Amino acid sequence: MGQVFNRRPRNRRLDGSAAWARFTPGTSYLHLLDPRTKMGGLIVVSAVSLIQESLVPLLVALLFVLTLAGISDLLHPLIRAFWKISPLLLFIVVIDMFFPKGSTGTVFFSADLGILHPALSTGGILFAGAMGVRLLTITGFGVLFIMTTSCTAVIHALKAMGVPDTLTFSLGYALRSTTALSADLGHIMDAQRSRGLDFEQGSWIRKAEMLMALVIPMIIAVLNRARLVADAMQARGFGSGTRTTCYRPPHPGQRDLSMGLLLAGLVGFTVVYHRFLG
Template identity: 30%
Template sequence: MIYLFYSERDSLLHSLDPRVKIIGTAAGIAAIMLYNDPKILIPLFFVFLVIGRFLGKVGIGEQLRLLKPLLPIVIITIVVWPFIYRPRLMGLLFGVSFAMRLLTFALITFLLLMTTSQRDLILGFVRLGMPYEFGLTISIALRYIPTLYILSRNIMDAQRSRGWEVEKGNFIVRARKMTAVLIPLLVASLKTAHELSIALESRALGASEKRTFLYDIRMGRKDYAAVVLILALFALTIYVRYGLGIGHVRIYS
């Protein structure tokens, strides 16, 4: 089973052409890559939270719940940096910076998936010049993230109901106990991939080089205005970073 992020809502982000949202996602990720100062990255993270709340009508709590699986990676990033960079305080700041980058990347991607149906997402990639197979692959890969997460959560709940206790023991013992989750998850993933391949073959994927679409997308004035605004904001982030020299801290001299 493939689990979906997308939910139909009456919002500005939902009504935009998927090409606009793809361009906006790429521009947002590129803009975040320009900075490594937590004084810039932390406010940007909350800016995207607000965008999702008011332009996408996705609750703040709902967005944060989607980011919850990333907390272990975030914690490891923050803890490790002070040990690999001196002084430790600067290492901690860089750890926070890279953690905020990761969270913001994920948040931007989740907003794209929550406000764009798979059909529109594939069409957006195709209309931007990407081959249909590539667009379909990217779309399926993005949708597979929540699938694996929910599958692992269901397997862990099932194993706990059988007396499985992963919290007890040292790190090695816990790692060995995780095989009770990893093996069923691997089997379920292979089964899902097999069923997906059968579904694609039954629909004659690749039988014809030229595809036709029952439903198509068209850019309107609102979409063109959104693209202009996105490009203008991206140009502003470049000016702030390179013109004003704000938002970047040199890691290695």
């Protein structure tokens, strides 16, 4: 009997529609990290990606994220998440390719279109590639954080750090709302399809008009949920008593130490490359 209750769930593979927006329990390397370590990792990886503009250190940061996903058996869901943002990725790459900060190297194409001056050069291609890798890196670690960290773990970690209850609840509720909002959107789309709406057919103008059939019900659903949450918080006397405590606060371990060393190595490589090779 004890073995049944102590058994931990294995990593469950998610389908393509939910892999980027939902937490799934597991016992992988990332799952067992302290949530505060993962928060620190998200900050460090995002800072490295935003500070750097060279392609090489950004590729190293992306390789770091892909390695974490691989050892945690989350590489396939992460690739699906990348596919979800591919239109935005393509848009950013194209814009940065033709409108970089500066056209360096060989210029393949240039034009004057009124106030616009598009130009395609080797420097612009490298800059666009770097910006695309930056987007993948930041999005990748954020997706891994969502898939491996439950809302309860985040709340416990914030409480252990001494964050005020109001801010803790707000952040935890925002994380949990991503799953609820995605579920609401799926239900609304199914309901509208049952009424004869086809979101795949028609011109762009027609599709823009049909979006109102999603936006208005979503706004109503969000307002209704906000009212219910406010009533529930008031009924429980939220904020009127003493500071709450955690029954099972998180504790860092050897995995967190190894993660800290990996992050320090990433930062060290970035600093060395920027100073001596960049």
